[in-house]
Amino acid sequence: MDSTEVTHYRAYRIRWIQLIVFVLATFSNAITSITFAPIESETSKFYKITSAEINSLAIVFLFLYPFGTILSIWLSRKLSMRSTIIIGSILNLGVFIRLLSLSNRLNPYISLIIGQIFPAIAAPFFLNSTALFASRWFSPSQRDIATSICSMANPLGLAIGSLVPSLIITANPSAREFFILLISESLLVLLATFLIIIIFRSEPPTPPSSSEEHHQAINFKEDFINLMKNRQYLILLFGFSIGLALFNAITTLLEQLIEPQGYSSENAGIFGAIIIIAGLFNAFLAGFIMDKTHSYRLILKILLIGACGSAIFFILILQPNKFYPLAASIGLMGFFLLPLLPVSFECALESTYPIRPEWSTGLLMCFGNIIGGVFIFFIGYLIKLDSQYKHQHIFRPSTIFILCSFIISSLTLFIYKGSYLRLEAEKQTIQKSSINNSSNII
Template sequence: MSTHNNYNALENTPSAVSIHQQNGVGAHKVYKRRWLMLTVVCLLNIVNAAQWIQYAPIADTVKRYYDVSSTWVNMLSQIFMILYIPFGFMASWALDTRGLRYACVLGAVLNAVGAFIKYMANFVEITPSADPNIMFAVVMVGQFFAAAAQPFILGAPTMLAAVWFSDSERATANMLASVANPIGIAAANVLSPAIVDTTEPWTINTMHWMMMIPAGIVAVITIVLMRAKPPTPPSLSAATPSDPFFVGLKKVATNKSYLLLLVSFGVGLGIFNALSTLLEQIVHPQGYTDDDAGIFGAALIGAGLVGAGISGPLIDKTKAYRPVLRGCFILATASFVGFALSARPDEYVLVAVTCGLIGFFCFPLLPTCLELAVEVTYPVSEGTSASFMWMAGQALGVVFIFIMDAMRTGAEEDMTNALWFAVGVVGATLIPVFLFKGEYRRLNMERETKANASSGLNGDLHI
């Protein structure tokens, strides 16, 4: 059963006063420590995402240093998407049956181990018979462990929001935890080109140990501080038992609204992952440097954080999930068209602006879709509904990268055709987006229960 079942008894202290006691529903409180749990999950997402994308902004340098093709450089990112499929099932089961702490600690340890193994490639490099291909193989093993960690980490925000936060804070909490992953991407987009000198490719080794240290620190923080749930539930839905794991699997597989959302989110995330992986390779043939690509990636993420920061509180206040979903998809499609048109030589400002617009309209879709998935599948566990959303996005990301990689043209490996392919795919996704008309089951249950309550106090007690 989900971890938000069978909460501990209410603490009998003045600081733990009940704020909702409605027709036997029970006490619903939120605790200040929820922000500490949120911080831990955010840090986990940042360090894991940085490991995922750290090679993309310096793809040409990686090719030269390890003597490998662009396809193998892309595989350093693709392995995260490929492994999400088998490990996504494990993460869904772990979140649903073992709880938030178990999943987060496991993800943190795997991520730290992966960073350490990549650092060990440095010692292969200093041996007299150093083979760049062997060094690359060691790095790929490290990426395997970091990739295995990702499903446990990405699946955590939705459950964290449901288990630790009130119904008036869930979307904002999910937004903050979910966009921490892109913050890690932005950090890697800026730091990797700054650390790695294109004239001295061996500085990739410096990048490895600089990634290893924060990964290890965050692992220790997670082990020490992370908790599965608060002493008492923060909302009525958190106090309600979720469906057993395999019952939940059957429900999500037969829920038409969820499947439409799955396709919409999966395609959107898949194209975003492909763009993040290939951005340097898209702009490089147009005369832009690794540093330029890093700035474009940072613009995409930075503007995205602003968009997500606006949408989270807005959704918490209005519950306008469907309007945000449709509006953001329309404007994201238009932004992709703008990027495809502007990705030309000597259009630095336009490329940066259109990257920013893509981020601004794509990022709000993360918490919006994940929260909608919980709404339309309730009472399926949040870990189950979110994990399969992420799984679809990662699987499609692999497909899109392979397709776009195969669409290179000319000696310069121009990727203009690949960009227009991405535009077409995103545009086609508007069909399932507008067909989606799912019921807000969780919200409706909470509203009906509160409306039928004969007594109780409004608001949340923050302790």
């Protein structure tokens, strides 16, 4: 027994194995979503497709997120979490279809986009289950760090997905190079699916906390109405959605943002890895602090101040021949932006309890991904307008939009004052149990 709030609540050691398998499945899904973004020019040259078509290979993950969310929530009402995650893993195997693009050179884009659609539908199966998985398997004293680890599996996949393609694909790409890239990612997905089927379980033999013992079933209509009536949740939803949209847009368009300043696709891959690695470090740190203090609102505000400051630094330093300062600014953005994901998840759970995590966190991700898709198209258009300005101009259409969006997101989240409903419910359960135990002793 690792930790107990009440004598009959137990966290099992096998939870760490479950965590590793769940993280690997989420990671393998994320790595396929950004395959072509860091090698945009090379992909365009090899497949003879446009930048807009290449951007769509990543954007499809954003626009199909609502459909995947509805499907995963509907399935979770009928099936166990294990069965739902297995279905998501099988959908993820659709990445193998992308290999057909190497044999169908007349119209390879069809194979590429279909091969992206299936894992795009699968993405919410993993991402929306992050907080639910942590609640199912971990006690309140470790629940926040588990949420942080699970939620960082997706950004870690994006980091590796940003770095590896630029290491495999050269300036004059060949079919062999693309085969190595696509088959490597596909085999990783196959391994994750195999482990999910063999190892993954829905829940431990006994619940780790009172909130998980008494969780309620999903009711589509009633839960949605309650969420829309929750003013603090709506504030969180609006601010978080813009922040997530910005992160998705920046990671997807990073090469196109920095290329006019003289940086290469290899630089873009390095920068993409830096933003994620820095964010992962702080996300784990934030997870430990949340576990110890449960001060979600305070941590949220500290991260927002840092995110705004780092965004200003990035825009000011986005100039030619400033590789190391630019890398530092991108690292700081990741350091403050990524931890907002697990912190916002915990805020959503606390302010909407006892509504199930799939709904409260799933809606955050849905809106963030939809707006992210719009941002990618719009910022991509603004980047083309940037060419009308000289390199010396710090404030260009794309950077002005990014900065304004950062400010709007931060100001919105700064006024968030959601309650800690789940923590209060667990505290009351402990107090009642203590009173009952005292009565029995007397």
